[in-house]
Amino acid sequence: MITIKDLTKIYNPGKPNEFEALHGISLEIKDGELAAITGRSGAGKSTLLHILACIDDYQSGEYRLDATLVKNLSDRQYAHIRNEKIGMVMQDFALVEDMTALENVMIPLDFAKVKGAAKKEKALAALKAVGIEELAKKPCSKLSGGQKQRVAIARAIVNEPAMILADEPTGALDSKTSAEIMELFKKLNAQGRTVVIVTHDKEAAGRCGRIIEISDGRVVI
Numbered sequence: 333m334i335t336i337k338d339l340t341k342i343y344n345p346g347k348p349n350e351f352e353a354l355h356g357i358s359l360e361i362k363d364g365e366l367a368a369i370t371g372r373s374g375a376g377k378s379t380l381l382h383i384l385a386c387i388d389d390y391q392s393g394e395y396r397l398d399a400t401l402v403k404n405l406s407d408r409q410y411a412h413i414r415n416e417k418i419g420m421v422m423q424d425f426a427l428v429e430d431m432t433a434l435e436n437v438m439i440p441l442d443f444a445k446v447k448g449a450a451k452k453e454k455a456l457a458a459l460k461a462v463g464i465e466e467l468a469k470k471p472c473s474k475l476s477g478g479q480k481q482r483v484a485i486a487r488a489i490v491n492e493p494a495m496i497l498a499d500e501p502t503g504a505l506d507s508k509t510s511a512e513i514m515e516l517f518k519k520l521n522a523q524g525r526t527v528v529i530v531t532h533d534k535e536a537a538g539r540c541g542r543i544i545e546i547s548d549g550r551v552v553i
């Protein structure tokens with residue numbers, strides 16, 4: 333469960349290039365929701381997603397993830413929350429291109445200290461869950477955009493997080509592949525995971541149960 337109250341994000345606070353990107357956002361996302369965050373370029377979607385993902389901090393207000401107030405934690409505590417609760421899918425896939433699909437998916441397991449046969453087993457199960465186990469041994473540089481996105485999603489779910497966050501997961505894909513990837517997110521959501529997707533794409537947003545629109549650093553619906 334995500335609870336955000338009056339949250340303000342300022343980039344470069346106190347500096348001449350100070351910029352307030354989020355102006356007192358309040359928002360609740362319940363466990364098991366499939367939500368799209370939409371809005372124009374520069375509205376603050378990625379800023380909000382990075383805060384939700386515990387990869388960026390904020391200035392005032394509150395972000396609670398389940399029972400934890402996510403504020404002023406140590407690097408170790410942030411890393412722990414990320415590892416335990418959050419699977420993040422980046423816009424540009426952020427895969428290691430010369431590593432295989434399987435090796436990419438095993439990366440988060442190193443952080444979680446999963447070892448030996450269990451590591452490979454878990455990574456293969458994640459690749460199977462996204463429908464590309466047969467590509468396990470292929471280097472990512474040889475995969476299509478849609479296949480890369482599936483590897484990135486497998487990597488995000490391999491630690492079995494309760495929440496998947498994705499920034500423009502269909503931004504680089506054609507419409508047919510986008511629809512397939514959205515179906516995959518729907519399936520992962522139907523299995524009980526909370527899924528939050530930032531998207532410009534109206535069709536992709538329409539496939540989600542809920543649309544949160546951000547305009548100029550504020551939630552409008």
Ligand SMILES: Nc1ncnc2c1ncn2[C@@H]1O[C@H](COP(=O)(O)OP(=O)(O)OP(=O)(O)O)[C@@H](O)[C@H]1O
Nearest residue numbers: 343344351353371372373374375376377378379380
């Ligand atoms: N690191 C940063 N330093 C300063 N300003 C930033 C930084 N990152 C983002 N901003 C500014 O904050 C605002 C919101 O940016 P953000 O990246 O959240 O927008 P967005 O809605 O994700 O846009 P897009 O759809 O283009 O990805 C923009 O005006 C942007 O210029």
Ligand SMILES: [Mg+2]
Nearest residue numbers: 377378379499
């Ligand atoms: Mg963005």
